[in-house]
Amino acid sequence: MTDVLDPTLLAEAVAVAAAASLPAVTPLTPGPAQPGSPHVTAAFAGGAIAELDGGVPGSVVVLVGTELVEALASSPIGALDVAAAVQPALDAAARRLGAHARGARTLDLDVEGYDVTAELGGPFSVVPLIGAGIAAAVLVPEATLAGAREPLDVEEVAQQPSRDDATNLVEEAPFVPAFSAAAAPPRGLELLQGVDMEVTVELGRTRMTVRDLLALTPGAVLELDRAAGSPADLLVNGRLVARGEVVVVDEDFGLRVTEILDANAAV
Secondary structure, eight states: SSSOOOHHHHHHHHHHHHHHTTTOOSOOOOOOOOOOOGGGGGGGGGGEEEESSSSSOOOOEEEEHHHHHHHHHTTSSOOOOOHHHHHHHHHHHHHHOOEEEOEEEEOOOOOTTTOOHHTOOOOOOEEEEEESSEEEEEEEHHHHHHTOOOOOOOHHHHHHHHHHHHHHHHHHHOOGGGGGGGOOOTTTHHHHOOOOOOEEEEOOOOOOOOEEEEEEEETTOOOOOTTTTOOOEEEEEEEEEEEEEEEEEEEEEEEEEEEEOTTTTTT
8 A cells, every 4th residue: 555545645646646747838736635526527628537457446537627628629730639638647647546547538528417426436536736727637536545556656756745735735725616717818739738649650551351461471571552762651649740751760760751741731
C-alpha cells in the first residue's frame, strides 16, 4: 500500500500528478478533494476514462472544460480526440496510484441522463484543477484509492503536496460546478502546444486477400502502391500533413521533410 493513507490526501496527490501532464495555458492547481456527485459532469465539456492495470482496481477519469474541447475540435490538422489529449494525464495519475493506465476512452457527456458514477463503478472523489477558472477535474473511485500501491515514479512523489499543504487546500471554498462558466476565452493553438500526438511515416499501401495474408512467411516481399524513390507520407493522428525522403540517422530511420501540405489538402 502507498504511504499516503488518507484517501483525501491521496486523491489530491493523484490530481497534482495528472495536472502536470494536462494541456493548459496556465499552471493548474488542485482544489480540495470531496465526495463526487453524478452532476459533476455538468461543469465540463468533455472527458476520458482509463481502466487501471497492475493490481490496482478501478479506473480514473479526467474531465476538461470547453476551452480545451473547442481547441481540439478546431486544430489546424483536423479534430483531435479528447482521450488522446488527456492520455498522458491519465498515465501520470495511474502511476501515482502504483498502476498503469490502459488506453483512454472518450466519455460522451452529452447523453441524456449520463451518470459518471456508473462508469467508475461506485462512489468516487473529485478534485477540481484550477487555472483561469476551473479548467478540469480528476475523478478517482473510492475503491481505487483504497487499493492504491506504492507510486511507480519517485520523482512525481516528490512533487506531491505535503500534508500541511493539502490541509490548507481543504479549507478553501468548496467546488461548485457552475464556476466553470467563468473560464477564460479559448486560446486555440496555444493550448494544444503540449498535446502528445502519434506521428507515423507511411512508405506505401497494398491490398491482400485473407488467403494471401495467411500464406505470408518470413522473407516474403510485399509490393506497395508506390514507386521506388517516391516520397513517404507523414501522418499525424492518421491525417496526412507532409511528405519527405526516408534517411538514416545514427543507424535509425528518419524522414527529411520536403513538402508541407495545405490544411485543406491534408485529407
